[in-house]
Amino acid sequence: MYSFKFPRLLLCLWLITLLSLISSTESAPTYSAHYCFNTTLFTANGTYQTNLNLVLSSLTSNSTDNNGFHNASAGGNTPDENVVSGLFLCRGDVNTTVCQDCVAAAKQELLRRCPLNKAAIIWYDECLLRYSNESIFATINEVPGIDLVSTDNIAEAETDRFNAVLANAMNSLATKASNSDSGKKFATEEDEVTSSKKLYSLGQCTPDLTV
Numbered sequence: 001m002y003s004f005k006f007p008r009l010l011l012c013l014w015l016i017t018l019l020s021l022i023s024s025t026e027s028a029p030t031y032s033a034h035y036c037f038n039t040t041l042f043t044a045n046g047t048y049q050t051n052l053n054l055v056l057s058s059l060t061s062n063s064t065d066n067n068g069f070h071n072a073s074a075g076g077n078t079p080d081e082n083v084v085s086g087l088f089l090c091r092g093d094v095n096t097t098v099c100q101d102c103v104a105a106a107k108q109e110l111l112r113r114c115p116l117n118k119a120a121i122i123w124y125d126e127c128l129l130r131y132s133n134e135s136i137f138a139t140i141n142e143v144p145g146i147d148l149v150s151t152d153n154i155a156e157a158e159t160d161r162f163n164a165v166l167a168n169a170m171n172s173l174a175t176k177a178s179n180s181d182s183g184k185k186f187a188t189e190e191d192e193v194t195s196s197k198k199l200y201s202l203g204q205c206t207p208d209l210t211v
């Protein structure tokens with residue numbers, strides 16, 4: 001039996017491939033993973049925390065933006081040890097209510113899980129939220145990333161066919177998502193692996209990236 005790995009959930013290129021569509025109808029977001037950058041900590045109640053709180057409030061209060069993306073910064077315009085930059089990205093196919101709930105949950109969870117970290121990121125099925133004292137806007141950061149491994153297996157005889165369909169789907173997604181003129185840089189694919197099995201895939205970039 002062959003077990004395939006989901007592509008990495010990158011900071012900026014957010015790819016999820018699903019063998020079957022996950023239907024999530026609840027507004028409680030589904031936590032996936034988080035990462036605390038332990039190398040850089042801030043002092044409780046200091047300037048960094050004040051700026052971080054400003055950024056997080058700006059993000060949560062702007063989480064109903066139609067494009068499901070917002071970036072905010074506080075403390076100045078040039079990267080500095082006390083300048084905080086933050087952003088969120090909601091999955092392109094969730095509505096504003098789901099997006100808002102996800103960003104609010106992400107903010108709370110990240111502050112709880114990484115309480116004194118200057119930089120942190122959290123992923124849900126529905127959104128991602130991150131902040132840092134380094135410049136994070138309009139840049140690609142491939143680290144950290146996470147792999148989510150499916151428990152579904154592909155039959156041995158279908159492996160080659162599956163991999164070929166998967167490779168095509170990923171290339172097509174990258175092109176469609178990056179060139180999308182919807183303002184979201186979001187795309188989905190539905191491909192036939194066998195007559196009875198489909199490959200559903202989804203790709204998304206933060207809209208602050210160039211094509």
Ligand SMILES: *[C@@H]1O[C@H](CO)[C@@H](O)[C@H](O)[C@H]1NC(C)=O
Binds near residue numbers: 024027
């Ligand atoms: C938003 O999507 C959720 C999940 O699909 C759904 O339960 C909810 O009714 C939707 N809300 C609106 C305002 O469309």
Ligand SMILES: *[C@@H]1O[C@H](CO)[C@@H](O)[C@H](O)[C@H]1NC(C)=O
Binds near residue numbers: 038
């Ligand atoms: C960061 O520190 C937290 C709390 O001490 C720990 O649970 C976590 O594994 C560390 N994360 C990394 C990426 O080292």
Ligand SMILES: *[C@@H]1O[C@H](CO)[C@@H](O)[C@H](O)[C@H]1NC(C)=O
Binds near residue numbers: 044045
């Ligand atoms: C920071 O402020 C909170 C709330 O005012 C307080 O409970 C906490 O003790 C303070 N921490 C430090 C290290 O000053």
Ligand SMILES: *[C@@H]1O[C@H](CO)[C@@H](O)[C@H](O)[C@H]1NC(C)=O
Binds near residue numbers: 061
């Ligand atoms: C929403 O974002 C804009 C632009 O970043 C910012 O000026 C504004 O203060 C934010 N809204 C709130 C209510 O914080």
Ligand SMILES: *[C@@H]1O[C@H](CO)[C@@H](O)[C@H](O)[C@H]1NC(C)=O
Binds near residue numbers: 071072073137138208
């Ligand atoms: C958002 O990011 C863009 C770069 O893509 C930057 O020019 C802009 O100043 C940022 N907005 C805020 C509020 O930091």
Ligand SMILES: *[C@@H]1O[C@H](CO)[C@@H](O)[C@H](O)[C@H]1NC(C)=O
Binds near residue numbers: 080
């Ligand atoms: C971010 O903060 C760390 C730790 O305080 C510092 O070493 C680093 O230089 C800061 N980054 C920038 C761009 O100022």
